[in-house]
Amino acid sequence: MHNLQVKRHYTALKGFYLFAFLGTGSIIPLLSMYLTKEQHVSGSQVGLIMSLGPIVMIFFQPFWGMLSDYTQKTKSLLAVCTSVTGVIGLGYILFESFPLFILVAACFAAFQSAIIPLSDSISLRYTQQTNGNYGGIRLFGSLGFGIAVFVMGQVTNQLYPIHVIFIFGCAFLCMAAILASQMPGQQKTKTKINIRKGFRELISNKPFLIFMIVTFTSFAPNLANNTYFSLFLDKSGASLSAIGLLFFIGVISEIPFMRFAQKFIDKMGLLTVIMLSGGVSLFRWMLYFTEPSLWIIYATVCLQGVSIGLFIPAALQYVKKITPSHVEATALTMYAAIGNGFGNWFCTFVGGYIFDYVSIFAVYLLFAILSIAGAGLTLYLIKAEKNKHSLHQTAVTFKP
Template sequence: MMIFQFYYFCIYFAIGSTSSLLSVYFKDQLHLTTSQIGLLMSLSPIVTIFSQPLWGMLSDLTQNPKKMLLIGQFSSILIALMYSTVNSFSILVIMVILLAISQSALIPLSDSISLTYIQKIGGNYGSIRLFGSIGFAVAALISGELAKSYGLIVIFYIFAFLLFVGILIGFLLPSATPTTKKTSVIKGLPYLLKQKKFVLFLFFAFVVFGPVNANNTYFGLYIQNLGGTLTGVGIAFLISAGSEAPFMQYAKRLISRFGMYNILLLSAGVSALRWVLYFTEPPLILVYVSSISQGLTVGLFIPAALQYVKQLAPQELQSTAVTLYASFGLGLGAWFSTFIGGYLSDYYSIHAIYILFALLSFIGVGIMLYLKSTSKIPSKEEIAS
């Protein structure tokens, strides 16, 4: 189990080193406009919608997810090092797309291997995944400090180094193939899209989790706008990402006590209030304190959402259902919020981004209230019929 924990720490440390400061790099180092930054950052989630299923298909075809994971890591290292040498906006577009394709293999294939391993030996996925949150949080702080001393370009070297360490650890991970036969997204789509509750939940993920992911793009710029330094950006990400770990550790217990609907409703409501607060231009210290709320909106949202999706979908379509959920929340939702947010910031101010996020999250509250009011989840027998 410890080898997985160390592996997740390294992978999320690598991702965190760029996620927290890439928009700042575009602004301070390359002097791009906010709309250009929004366009570049919105490319990754939309590319991921198509590239993640491709990695999954290759993994199923080769029956060797570990091999495909190592390929994804190695290609990400090469692309990131090339990325650091590019100044042209048009070439940046290409590099963003290429890195999104290669990097999109890392999390789902890591999860596939770890979940298969856990199913064989027993264990708690949350106790592994929380090390990812810790790695992401620590990366934000350390990357900010190193960037202050050596320049923002250092984030690419940190990313490459930690992925290289991940490759070394990856050779020690157990080989794993899926224990159940997966149904393709294409075959599962017609059935799932006829389920009203499932479609509504996709929109819920779009409007609630999309802004949460898009915030990673603009949060660093927002902190700087309020007078924060690169170290301050690192501290903010440390607090927000670090708060996910304890909530993720106890997510199963909290969901069992309060129910999925209440946890998801709480996540949407807290997100909406957080974005409203940011729109009002609060003191920087209040932004740091409010960052703790990300533990609720991510640390509890992810396990509750996965549990909800799995209960709505039949066994043979659960992988398809999770893929669709990820596509709407991590893909389309993040793309929409990031893309529109960039233009709102250019035409008004960076604070306008957060009124968009708040409005979307309040829509999510309404959707979840409706789902809760019709909360009978169908039994497996009812789904099968």
């Protein structure tokens, strides 16, 4: 009976990632096209709408984490936020004015920001309890996103008007919410959670603070690359169909690395795997800065699998390892806020100016410089980990 229950929980976890990323993958990649083609929103207005997501995440992701730690009802909170995200997305169909699109974008981002960190918190906790493989679960997210980008592009190009992305997205996210309710629950602690004290613990945790900077410098450029990669490919001479195919290959290449990430981690260690993924990212950005031939880009697009497919499982496990269990969700949402939120916004924002005033290739020099800084800090953490006293030394002492 126990084995059957574990199997059901793993099925729910995998299904959640698949449908949640099918939902967001249906909406987000084609949102800017919908706004310009069907709603005739200007380019600057589209830029403002698209930039809201990372900014909102900076504030809301830690909020969801602290609320989860306080209520200890992570899966219920996840189910509500996932379904509400899908319903809010329908607002893009219902409304037709720019101010209302701003409102929809802000609300969509606020609830969407809870999906990944809360589901990661549940998955990490359960895989450690059952000696499972987190990467083997998380890869279904990459699979769902890759399928959504490819299929929705074909569907909206040949069969249906582009606004169906919101209908499909809502349906997928509601399905994910149902699966969230079937996820394993968490063991409630008898002691009352002190949110202020927990937050103080995190910001006085030296390895945690340093790793937040590593996330900002090493992982955020990979997210910002989603914004500039199509422009880079276009400038390199790729056709529209080739751009779509390369995006699909890049996302799908993450799957095998996520599947076997735990083997790398067990053999090399968390920080060494993070260093490896950061080094591959650095190589990729430097290569793109040199304005390579199109065939070289084709040959190296799978490096995204190493950069993201190894980093995500290793980084999440490292955050869980260095933070107390009673503030786990808060720590994971802060990690997401730095990488998915502030870091993504910074790289996208600064990259936009570099693109306007220099070139698209120079954007990747920015990414490379950040990656060098991230590699240096990761190396510091590797050395510090060898000295247990240095590893656990706190950065700041707070007085009550």
